[in-house]
Amino acid sequence: MAKGWPGEPQMESDVLVAEGNAAGPAGKPIHDVIFDFGNVLVYWDPANTMVGRYSRESIEWFLDDANSGLYAASDLMDGGATCKEAEDWVLANRGERAAEMIRYYNENFVDSLGGAVPGARKLIEDLKAAGIGVWGLSNWSAELFPIAWEGYPILHTLDGKVVSGPIGLRKPHTDIYEYALKQFGIEASGAVFVDDKAMNIVGANSAGIRGIKFTDPYKLRALLIDAGIDIPAVK
Numbered sequence: 001m002a003k004g005w006p007g008e009p010q011m012e013s014d015v016l017v018a019e020g021n022a023a024g025p026a027g028k029p030i031h032d033v034i035f036d037f038g039n040v041l042v043y044w045d046p047a048n049t050m051v052g053r054y055s056r057e058s059i060e061w062f063l064d065d066a067n068s069g070l071y072a073a074s075d076l077m078d079g080g081a082t083c084k085e086a087e088d089w090v091l092a093n094r095g096e097r098a099a100e101m102i103r104y105y106n107e108n109f110v111d112s113l114g115g116a117v118p119g120a121r122k123l124i125e126d127l128k129a130a131g132i133g134v135w136g137l138s139n140w141s142a143e144l145f146p147i148a149w150e151g152y153p154i155l156h157t158l159d160g161k162v163v164s165g166p167i168g169l170r171k172p173h174t175d176i177y178e179y180a181l182k183q184f185g186i187e188a189s190g191a192v193f194v195d196d197k198a199m200n201i202v203g204a205n206s207a208g209i210r211g212i213k214f215t216d217p218y219k220l221r222a223l224l225i226d227a228g229i230d231i232p233a234v235k
């Protein structure tokens with residue numbers, strides 16, 4: 001069974017990646033850190049939404065995109081489609097069982113969010129105290145994002161945000177990174193992007209932004225310190 005977004009490339013986690021168009025800025029001072037939201041600042045797990053109504057076996061089936069179209073539907077919504085449009089796509093391409101589960105997932109999306117990622121709030125606070133710009137760039141449905149925005153104050157502490165759904169652009173395509181840089185008024189050469197998906201780090205590199213595939217808050221803090229950012233180290 002294949003869980004997660006199809007086509008996710010292999011990439012080492014918790015290291016600074018500066019390839020292609022991002023090779024030039026390698027070693028330059030970091031002035032801005034751009035954060036993804038899901039599983040970087042706020043935990044997200046679609047399986048949690050389904051518990052209580054669907055069996056473990058059904059949930060495993062749902063998490064395979066070839067069965068349910070979960071991730072294809074998420075891409076559609078992240079790119080600007082409505083929940084109804086994505087549900088209709090699933091019905092046409094994966095069948096009634098999948099469409100029923102996608103509808104349930106969208107209607108109960110709040111249960112997919114599992115709290116702020118440990119260490120994220122303090123890292124943002126420390127970066128801001130050090131004079132580093134902190135920004136958000138996230139793929140998220142325009143209809144579903146307000147649930148996270150209303151429930152997670154950590155998102156409000158950022159200096160600005162770009163969310164894919166409302167603008168009809170999404171990661172890993174280069175244009176959304178370029179759009180975000182313009183919105184934030186920052187330079188790619190002084191920025192680093194933190195995301196839990198390798199494909200989105202590849203996308204950031206294509207826009208000249210160094211990237212970090214995030215898994216570990218301790219390693220992220222140490223990596224930023226090693227890159228020259230003056231924030232407190234772990235004792």
